[in-house]
Amino acid sequence: MRAMVLRQPGQALVMERRDDPQPGPGQVLLRVLACAVCRTDLHLVDGELPDIPLPVIPGHEIVGEVIATGSDVHWKPGQRLGVPWLGFACGHCGFCDEHRENLCDQARFTGYQLDGGFADRVIADQRFCFQLDPAYGDVEAAPLLCAGLIGYRALTMAGEGSELGIYGFGAAAHIVAQVAVWQGRRVYAFTRPGDTQAQTFARELGAHWAGDSDQSAPVLLDAAIIFAPVGDLVPKALAAVRKGGTVVCGGIHMSDIPGFPYRLMWGERVLRSVANLTRRDAVDFLEMAPKIPIRTRTVTYPLEHANEALADLRHGRLSGAAVLTMEPDHSGVS
Secondary structure (H helix, E strand, C coil), X not given: CEEEEECCCCCCCXXXXXXXXXXXXXXXXXXEEEEEECHHHHHHHCCCCCXXXXXXXXXXXXXXXXXXXXXXXXXCCCCEEEECCEEECCCCCHHHHCCCHHHCCCCEEECCCECCCCECEEEEEHHHXXXXXXCCCHHHHHHHHCHHHHHHXXXXXXXXXXXXXXECCCHHHHHHHHHHHHCCCEEEEEECCCCHHHHHHHHHCCCCEEEECCCCCCCCEEEEEECCCCCCHHHHHHHHEEXXXXXXXXXXXXXXCCCCCHHHCCCCCEEEECCCCCHHHHHHHHHXXXXXXXXXXXXXXXXXXXXXXXXXXXXXXXXXXEEEECCCCCCCCC
């Protein structure tokens, strides 16, 4: 198998050839068809996540085909499955018993504690694999597995208010905006100052308003979701929501939140985070997506060009999501 491997935080991924892994009990071996690139992959590469088990293969928005199974597996060879960020939970702690396995203290995450999809083979726990609607091609489906799922969980935590602000209009936001518009909400998109390309993209997807993150929305918001990993946005979002409103931080990592006056929280405003996803989120969202229908905008890269995809994401050169494909690149570029 081929894999792009993180050997040291802060350094480029390295292409390696490895023996194909073998599935154990309850596991499937997938031939990876596509894997989207997430901002969390950047946090991993930059060493911003704790206790990274090196070396590790990043990637947690995986579309793959079952090619082998261990014992006690209900998936069959040839089935196409999606594999998300949450890759394992113990199944018997209090959180798991409450169907909140995203908070399990023994949870392990794909492309972090478990080797992920920046490779053409991957092992996955059968419990955390999901069937994908055939209406979606492999590349189209890949961003649904994190940008879609985490965004959907953030949206449900934002409540049912009609005026929704979204800070950071990248891969997750471009999916969540489609869900929110379909639900009849008005979306207000906040981007990096001067990013007119992202603002135009947001309007194309139905945003009611789009502007710079240092601007004020034309109305008070019922809720806001922050996808950009920028702690400075938290006080701004709190100031933008009405009394009783909610601000949801939708990323796994964020720069430090600066101090802010209590008046921004007063009035029963709520500030909360989203941690990963549950299997129920995955089932509900993946059933909903083709009904809307959600259309993902993607830019594809050969597996060997994973570092280029990460760089484009880092520097804001993408509208939508980067997706790695597994066909070998014969261009001579590495």
